[in-house]
Amino acid sequence: MSFFSKVDKTFLIITGMLIFSGFLIFASASMGLLAREGASFSTVAIKQIVIGFIGGGISALLISHIPYATYKKYAFHIFIASLALTFAVFIPGLGFSHGGATRWISLLGFSFQPSEILKLGFIIYLAAWLSKNQKRNHMFKEGLLPLGAIFGAVALSLLFQPDNDTLAVILVTGTIMYFIAGASWKHIGMLFITGIVGIGVIIMARPYVKERIMTFLDPSANTQTSSYQINQSLIAIGSGGLFGRGFGQSVQKFGYVPEPIGDSIFAVAAEEFGFVGSVVLLMLFLSFTLRGYFIASRSRDMFGKLIVIGIITLIITQSVVNMSAMMGIIPLSGIPLVFISHGGTALLIALAEVGIVLNISKTAH
Numbered sequence: 001m002s003f004f005s006k007v008d009k010t011f012l013i014i015t016g017m018l019i020f021s022g023f024l025i026f027a028s029a030s031m032g033l034l035a036r037e038g039a040s041f042s043t044v045a046i047k048q049i050v051i052g053f054i055g056g057g058i059s060a061l062l063i064s065h066i067p068y069a070t071y072k073k074y075a076f077h078i079f080i081a082s083l084a085l086t087f088a089v090f091i092p093g094l095g096f097s098h099g100g101a102t103r104w105i106s107l108l109g110f111s112f113q114p115s116e117i118l119k120l121g122f123i124i125y126l127a128a129w130l131s132k133n134q135k136r137n138h139m140f141k142e143g144l145l146p147l148g149a150i151f152g153a154v155a156l157s158l159l160f161q162p163d164n165d166t167l168a169v170i171l172v173t174g175t176i177m178y179f180i181a182g183a184s185w186k187h188i189g190m191l192f193i194t195g196i197v198g199i200g201v202i203i204m205a206r207p208y209v210k211e212r213i214m215t216f217l218d219p220s221a222n223t224q225t226s227s228y229q230i231n232q233s234l235i236a237i238g239s240g241g242l243f244g245r246g247f248g249q250s251v252q253k254f255g256y257v258p259e260p261i262g263d264s265i266f267a268v269a270a271e272e273f274g275f276v277g278s279v280v281l282l283m284l285f286l287s288f289t290l291r292g293y294f295i296a297s298r299s300r301d302m303f304g305k306l307i308v309i310g311i312i313t314l315i316i317t318q319s320v321v322n323m324s325a326m327m328g329i330i331p332l333s334g335i336p337l338v339f340i341s342h343g344g345t346a347l348l349i350a351l352a353e354v355g356i357v358l359n360i361s362k363t364a365h
Contacts, residue, residue, distance in 0.1 A: 007064065017284055028268070029265050115157075116343075137178065138182050154174075173317060180306065230325075233257055243274040244271065285319050321335045323337065
């Protein structure tokens with residue numbers, strides 16, 4: 001039997017539609033770089049296409065042929081390596097800062113964000129640990145406490161960068177995996193309360209986080225400073241109307257909305273494709289999520305089920321956070337829109353994760 005006859009075709013088609021949509025949206029949004037001094041359209045576009053779309057497609061195809069049980073054997077090593085790589089951003093000459101954050105590594109002329117690799121390493125290890133510990137996950141000493149240690153290691157690697165948004169997405173994903181693996185409601189409640197307290201501490205300790213909250217509560221204040229991005233984003237989305245200005249016709253991407261190929265790319269898409277186009281994109285992400293969870297429900301073992309749930313939850317959480325922030329539903333974040341925003345490495349890793357889901361789908365029944 002061929003590869004395409006074994007994998008879940010519905011999931012593959014939905015993912016393909018998302019990638020194609022992402023390519024079109026990115027191609028249009030990146031044209032906004034032509035209006036920005038010092039930005040190189042050709043460099044950004046080529047890296048995204050070569051590393052992200054082409055490299056990611058190849059990685060998805062190759063990884064879909066690797067039996068997912070292999071990851072369970074090396075789960076701990078993968079997790080430790082991804083943690084070490086994340087801490088490596090603090091090594092002088094290797095890691096570098098941008099916009100007040102130290103989240104990137106520059107190596108051999110390429111730069112990447114190791115937290116993208118940490119996300120996958122975390123999911124693989126947590127799935128392996130929870131599936132092995134399945135009969136004790138509901139216990140405090142043998143379930144919640146070790147889980148807290150895993151969460152703590154991830155938090156330590158990300159809080160000092162700082163990368164609060166990525167940490168929040170990882171912890172939400174981990175908590176859902178923990179719940180599926182048999183956690184008690186009491187322990188889920190304890191994690192929730194701990195999370196609320198942690199958010200409060202971060203808000204008090206980091207003024208820029210507090211400023212984001214204040215901007216969310218009153219976006220009309222400081223429209224030229226802290227509220228600038230959300231206001232320009234809402235203008236772009238509102239300008240799209242029902243059917244949008246048309247492909248390539250966004251005005252806001254030319255020097256108005258910040259990060260037109262990054263955090264704000266959904267606003268550019270909404271301006272060009274309107275309400276109808278935005279709903280279609282949302283439906284694609286919803287279909288991706290539902291089909292992914294369907295594959296998880298049919299997985300032949302708990303390890304495979306948890307990996308799929310982790311990957312799908314991670315991707316949809318990031319995407320919902322990004323789109324919600326651009327619409328003013330939640331405070332602004334630095335979370336990119338998966339499959340669409342700029343970031344060759346992030347796209348490559350996302351498609352590698354899709355490859356793992358495809359491999360698991362081949363054994364689902």
